[in-house]
Amino acid sequence: MTATVPEAAPNAAGPEREFTVESRSQTRMILRRFLQHRAAVISGVVLLLAILAALIGGRLWHYRYDDFLAVDQIDKPPSLSHPMGTTSAGRDVFAQVLRGAQKSVQIALTVALVSTTIGVLIGAFAGFYRGILDSLLMRFTDLFLIIPPLIFFAMLGRKFAGSGWFALALCLAALSWTSIARVVRGTFLSLREKEYVEAARALGASNKRIIFKHLLPNTVGPIIVNATITVAVAILVETSLSYLGLGVQAPDTSLGKLISDNQQSAATRPWLFYFPGLYIIVIALTVNFLGDGLRDAFDPTQRRVRA
């Protein structure tokens, strides 16, 4: 794990050794490995910018998504004053894309946060206590294996479509926690047999303490990786649902709904069609690269980078 620290500072009585060994904590090793993964670092920065632009960009841009533009600016290709062009109804596409991205990002982040919390708790208890919770979890996973999750998404979307983005996000979260729960359960199943857990129990630690102080910190890697990937999956699922008309509803908009609204004019006014799709790709792609880098960084067997 960590390199041993020399007991006395070497320069106290002159240099006894030719080189010193600096100790590195687990966190620093992970950070070092991550920073070596250039694609992941760049992706992280781009993703952060894309999310920031989505969340607050709409307020800074001088057109609103529901502003009607002057007649002479309607239906124009991209220009300096309208970097993504305008629609035939007289809206600024850049403002629309920012608004759509805002909804999509809000939904994706909520889904990742809520489903990770539910999944970690259920997975941890199922893996630690086994028993009925464990078999319930496994049957639930079986159910999702047999019926494609999109079916449930679509049904819930059909039911809660009119209730705003937050309801939609909760629906998606209620169905996406199983994968993270399975990952946490698997890690817990192997970790609970380790000696340090036995040692903690011998010292009189309660189950709660063992779960939250000993086991969970050792599961942080897979949890973070999984939460990251959930953001990409949630963005794609939300856009797909909105594309089918089962997600975000008018008058609001999302990236998927923008593509669905504009696909008929893709041949004549390509700018309406390209930019929402590119925004989705930028977010999903950077999330995937970030997840890849994090997976490598958290993997102690990764030998490509000396940590």
Added chain:
Amino acid sequence: MLGFIIRRLLTSVFVLFLASILVFVAVSSLGDPLAELRANPRTPKSTIEAKKRELNLDKSVPQRYVIWLKDFGTGKLGNDNRGRPVYPQLKSAMELTLRMAIGATIIAAFLAVFVGVYSAVRQYSISDYIFTFLGFLFLSTPVFWLAGLLKLYGAIKINNFFNRQLVYTQGDSSPNFTGGFWARMGDYAGHTILPWIALALISFAAWSRYQRATMLDVLNSDYVRLARAKGLSNRRVLTRHALRNALIPLVTVMAIDIGAVFAGAVITETVFNWAGMGRLFIDALRGYESNVLLAWMMVTGVFVIVFNLAADLLYGVLDPRIRV
């Protein structure tokens, strides 16, 4: 082995049964199948009442479920809300979905194995980075957007170049088509090529990443080092020793994914306007067609169960160390 199969099938049937209850209750709570009829003020009350009786809507949800279960048990899939039988709809949808899925899966599988092995053998080379990027790119691209690009650049440009309609962007075949057998096949091909490409690129992305990872694992193993130490040619080491073992996990993942394919690629079918299983599902959901939805779920559920079981058994066959 036999015990394992029986146990798995029994649990699966039980889960399928639970799923049917869940879906039935969910569909009944979604909305009113007669809303369209009611919306018209000139529909006589007696018509609505008669329709209600015909669809058993005057009964409670559990009662209706039992009626459905009895019919299903005797092999009847029933009619949809307009009185058309469900079975022929399911059959024609399944045919279209198979036409779309089988071709796309074969293209994706070959592409994934080739690209995965190539990137693993040339790890950290420029071509590996390019393939990795492409894999992540297709993993991150919404299929409806990719399909839009294919229509724009594939279909329209090719048709303009040859100055005749070769590649179609809508539907599964031309209606009112007249011509011989080969002309008919050509028409099918023109309609099928874009959905194949769109679907294949999306599944190829995940599979090639998977193939690369397993191939890397195998290439770093001791027996491959031994094979090289024996002086076997690189080609023989790769094909005979490494690839054979690296294919095992991918084959099982593919079996599971193919099971899900029978549910239809909802979005690809919507974009290209194919009346396959995915479209059947979405349309049934829009019209609150509980009979269609349940029949759909039963058929796709059986396919998923069978292919999952096949994946498990295949694992045992391909890798003799694993006893199923």
